[in-house]
Structure formats: C-alpha cells, structure tokens
Amino acid sequence: MFWRLLWQLLRASRGRLAVALVAVVAGAAVCSALVNLHLDAERKLTREFRTLGANVVVSPARAAGTGGEAPLLDTSVLDKIASSRGPEVVAAAPYLYVVARTTDGRSLILAGTWLDEVQRMSSWWTLQGDWISSRDDLARCLVGRAVARQFSLVPGRELVLRYAGRSVRLIVAGVVNVGGTEDNQVFVNLPVAQQLAGLEGRIGVVQMSVTGSAAQVEQMARRLAAALPGLDVRPIRQIADAEGQLLSRIRVLIFATVVLILALTALCVLATMAALAMERRRDVGLMKALGGSMNRVIRLFLTEAAILGVVGGALGWVGGVFLSGWIGRSVFGSAISPRAEVLPLTVALMFGVALAGALPLRLLGHVRPAVILRGE
C-alpha cells in the first residue's frame, strides 16, 4: 500500500519532481566536482612544484672534527638508492664536480652526472642542439650558455679539458640555457668526470626530485637515510619551505571557497525542496481527510524527498566526475581521477539537504484538512 501510494505520487507529479531533480543533480554535480578537485588539487600542485627540480640531496655525513675537504661518496650508494626507489622519486642523479682547465689555461667546472636523469628534473632548461640521452655516451658534452659564449662553442665543436696531467676530448652536443649557476658549467656523463679526476667509483652528491607533500618528502628522506647509514639525506630547505607555505595557502583558499559554494548549493536545493513541500499541502489535506495518520503521511513525503536526494546525488556525482575531469584537463592538462569516497559524501549531503527541505511538511501536521481542501 505504502509503496503503491509512493509510486502513484511520483508518477502523478513527475513534472514538478523533474524540476526539483534538476536542481538536486546540478547542486550535487557542483559539490562533487569541487570536493574531487579539492582532494586532488594538492597532489596535482605538488607535481607542478617538481618543475623546481631537485628537492632532496644525499651527501656524505658531517663527521665531527675530521677537518679538511668535504669527503666523497662511493658509487655503491647509487645502487642502494635505486633499490629503494619508489614511484615518488621523479629522478635521481649523482654529481661529481671537477675544476678542469681548458687548453689555454682558463678554469671551468665540469659536472659529471647521469644526463638522462638530469633531463627529468630540469624542465626549465632550454637546449640548442641535441641532448645526450644515453648514460653511456662518453664522447660528447653539454655546455652552459656562459661557457659557450666565453669559449665561442657551438654544437659540433670540440672541447679539450685537462686535470692533473690527464685530458679528455669532448664534442659539444648542445648548449643549455639554464639561467643559473649551471650556465657556467660543462655537463658530461659521470664516467668521463671520474676518469678525468682520477676518482673512479666516486661521486660528490646525489640530487633527487621527489613528489609529495613536505611531510611525505621528509618521511622518504628519513627512510632513505635509514637505508644509507653514514650518509646525510636532507630536503633542500629553500624549496621545501616555500612549497609547504604556498601549498598551505592555496589549500586553505580552495577549501574556503568550496565550503562557501557547498553552502550555497545546499541552500538552492533546500529552496527547491521547500517549494515542493509547500505544493504538497493539498495532497496532505486530502490524505488526512481520507483518514491517513499524520505519521504515515509524513513518512510518505519524507521517502519521496529521500529518493529525490539519493537519485539526484548519484546522478550529480556522475556529472561531477565529468566536470572535475574537464576542470583538471583545462587547468592542469591532466584529468582529475574520480574518487570513490566522494560518491557517498555527495549522496549523503543531498539526502540531508532534501530531508531538510521537506521539514516544512511538519508544519502541516496541525493543518485542518477542510481548510486546505477549500483551497484557502
């Protein structure tokens, strides 16, 4: 009986219900898209921050009281880093710096590294010529813009570097414009620098680019430090500090706006549902006149509102997935992955709002059927 009544009720007023449903679906879509966006924005933004390059450095531990020059690392460190490397590590490159001399006696800094890894953490470098994409290419080098200008080098030219009686002959593959210290350096693959310096199997530091929040990076650094006893693993403070501060600001900003919009959408749905409830006055009057108990009547209408809220919420969630996907593509260039936990949240929110909108029905409890049926 109850369900048949409900079914008839829904069928009879499908026009009105469709309008209310549109409002609920639109509200739910906006809400779920924004909550989705809010949950994903931080992860997306931390990835954007990786355009800043390396944010973790592995260096020899600062042993107290040893004095003298900073010590070097052994290449076996690299294997250990590689074995504990998770998906959060965007790139990791070892560096060995050598102050080499050119044939005319001027000094410059030769940086031995893994150029394929460097490419992944140096989005801001612009290149003229070719990049050295193989780690085994030992005959070519990349030169910084200032070096190229000072020694009038262009891609294809030859550069001879000397250090302590040894020398190496390199072909310039490309000129990099970095806009920083690196403009004054020459980049080669690690073995070239090691052989020139006579430091086979040694490196100076390892630079890593790690995604994640400041806490995640810190945690990853601690884990790595535990795996590498005797080494110093630390996040680069300049980047970590700025990133943390900026992210927290942006997060609060988005959160505040999302809360405002949620309130507004809830209000909108509430208004629609309240209007629907007020229109039901005549039905209530009729049911009471036919002897329906007020409890039953109210239950009927609350169920109607709840169905509206749940169906609208679920449909709106689907709309929200598309909406947040579109926002993600247009802002970040990659879609925002839909979160399953947003579905119950949206449905629950819409359910609550729809029920709240049906509350004015309670006021109808003491309505006298005769008055309503007369149309007053």
Place this chain on the structure above:
Amino acid sequence: MFFRVVGESFARNPRRKLLMAAALVLGMAVATATLTVVLDVGDRLALEFRSLGANLLVTAQSDSLPLEIGGVDYRPVDEGAYLPEAELGKLRTIFWRLNVVGFSPFLEVPVEFRTHARAMTVSRGTLIGTWFEHDVPVPDGTSFTTGTRITHPWWRVDGRWPAEGARECVVGVALAQRLGIRKTNSLALRAGDSDVSLQVTGILSTGGPEDEAVVAPLAIAQSLAGRPGQYRRLLVSALTKPEDEFAKRDPSAMTPVEYDRWYCTPYISAIAYQIREVLPGVEARAIRRVAESEGHILTRVSGLMWLVTLAALLAATLAVGAASATTVLERSSEVGLMKALGAPGWTISLFFLAEQILIAFVGGIAGFGIGVLLARFLGQSVFGIPPTLRLILLPVVLVLATLVALLGSLLPLRRVASLQPAPILRGE
C-alpha cells in the same frame, strides 16, 4: 497605479519576499567574496613565491667564467670583475621599484681559518660576505632595508645574526660540525696578506652550500679581499607577472607601442632590462629555475581559482534562479485574480519583473556589503592581508543579481501568463 501595486505587494506580504531576498543576499555575497579574492590572488601568491628567494641574478658584464658550484663562487679574488656597492640604491629608482622586494650583494673570498678552539688546525674554506639586514640609501633621499633576511628567508641561525659593521660572523652548520666550532668561539681568517679575527654569533643552517662556509657582513669580506666597496654578484627578489607569449618576444623588435606596454608590465625581462639601465656594465638575468616554475604554478593556481569562482557564480545563479522561480510559482492565484480582473499578460509580467528588480537591487547591495566583509575575513585568514576593496565589483554584482533574478523568473512567468484564470481561482 503600477507602483502602488508593487508597493502594496511588498507591504502586504513581506514574508514571501524573504526567501528570494535571502537567496540573493547570500548568492551575491559569495559572488563578491570570491571575485574580490580571485582578483587579488595573483598578487598575493606572487608575494608568497618570494619565499623561494631571488629570481634575478646581476653580475658584471665583462666577467670571467665563475667557478660556481651550487651558488658559491670559488674563484680567487684577483680573477674576474667586480661591481660597485654604492650604486645599489638606484635599484629603488627603476620604473617597477616597488616590485623590488629585496636584494643582497655577495662577495666570496677563499680563506684559511684557525679556530681558537684548536689552535693548530688550519683549514681552507670560503668566506661569504653579504648583507644580513642593511640600510641602503636611495638617491631620492629615503633608505631601504634589505639583505638576506628578505632574499633568503629559509636561512636559519642558531644564535643571532651578525651586526652590520661589527667583526662578527655565522658559521655554516656542516663546517661548524667538522671543525668543532661553537657559537661563542672566535675565528681567525686569513686571505692573502690580510688577517681578521671574527666573533662567531651563531650557527647557520641553509640546506645549501652556505652550510660549508663562513658568512659575514659584506664589509669584512671586502676588506679581506682588498676590494673595498665592491661585490661580485647581486641577487634580486622582485614581484613579477608570469611570462606570456608577448613577454617572450625580443623587445628590440617591438613597435614603440608594444615596447611601452612591455616596459610598463612587470615581466621579469622588463625588470632585468630596467636594472641594466640604472646599473651600467652589469648583466641581469632571470634565475629561470625560480622564475619559470613561479610563472608556471601561478598560471595554474589562478586558472584554478577562476574556475572555482565560476563555480561559485554558477551556484549563486542557481540559488537565486531557483528562489525567484519559487516565488513566482507560489503566487499563481494572484496572477489568476489579476487576469480575471482583465489585466493583459504583459502588465502582469511587468509587475512581477519590477518586483524582482527591486529585490535584486536591495539584495545585491546588501550581498555586496556582506561579500566585502567575507572577502576581508578570507584574505586576512589566508594571506594575513585583507584584499583591496574594488568598488567596480558593485555594479558588476548588481547587474549580475538583476540578470539572474530576471532569468529565474522569466521561465515561470511565461508559464503563469499562459494559465487560464478560472482553474487557478478554483484552486486547482
């Protein structure tokens, strides 16, 4: 007659108007708040990005190749070119002087040092001379306080910063650990023939190459290097606008109008150009790692905020539209009565529209007021500074409110106008 009907409607039934007015006030308050915040968010975030440190590097034009690793120059003092410190005040006279947040000159000197703790150990290292917090006289008679406290906010000291002009220094944390230096020790430095003894006031931790060096006021490094009043490189932290396609063009190939537009926009290239104008013989370059990421992230975040604002506007529109549709539908019996009394459809519509516009105006103004307060609160709690009040938003919000109220009532009005009066009056 017309106005009397409208007036009566407000006087007789204020509660009916309440829902509509509440929706309008709330919707417009949110629209005002989000618009105010989003218009300011670029500037605010650009300022926050200055915590990444300098984005411009100034060096001498005719310099030899710096032997820099990680930002510390290892060249001997007799090599390369220097720049005069006295001209630095001019940086605050360029067109975009207010966008120059801070600058710090640097001079690195290779030194030998002896700690008094271990009298016999002699080690080699680098002394970095810079300003910590320095008053620079500006040619227009004012003075400007700047230094690493502004350009390098991530530097932390355990102890206190050296006073300008005192024989004091801070020691990098790695070097201090290696040599066993504490923050009350004194340190004897020697470079070439000059000696100086410095009081260690603190242990510096930067997470960078300065951790391996001694950092002292610029004047001490100058006297040790025998280069009074000179520095090697200057780091400038400036507020900039993210580079777009226009900024990437070569200024020398622009038409005069384009050139003016470029010059009067705080692009990093324009600020670098203006620095070259006031400091002769220098090369000013963008530190692209910082500048490019900043532009990148700023574009993303402001795009995101605009979309969220759009969503807020949409939600506000929806709320106001729904409320206004409800108020019109609620009054179908009134419409029936008017029709029965012989009023033509358009008069009824006009009557309702006039009512909606009136509510939209009152609600829009109230919403604007509340929205400004909301934006102040938001800006204060997120950035610590309230956003600038933009009165231009008032007409925008009023027009939006009117449009939305009209749009929301037009559809139901058309339905109401086509109704037959008799069934409505019968209450069907």
